[in-house]
Amino acid sequence: MNAAQREARARSNTAAFWNKRQQAAETEKDLAAVMVEYAKAVATRRAVGDNSAVWRELAELLHTWCQRHST
Structure with a gap:
């Protein structure tokens, strides 16, 4: 199995x-709880080193959602 096949299998x-x-x-x-866990898992995988951009984007999306749904 080559690298591309391993990556495809991992994604699957x-x-x-x-x-x-x-x-x-x-x-x-x-x-909703599952999706929050999923989002955190994706951010953890994508945040290589101290790549705070991934976490910042997630925080901004959650902030926007909170603003839209708060009274």
Whole structure:
């Protein structure tokens, strides 16, 4: 198996893992918790070294969501 095949397999396994978790969520609240975990996992993988840009983008998206849904 070459590097491209290993990477494709890893992406497929990751997708299957998170798809199962999403499907297993019994409530919308459970689904939201899964998606927050997913977002944090993606940010952790993408933040190489001290790449705060990934975490900053996630923080900005969450901030926008909070502003939109707060009273």
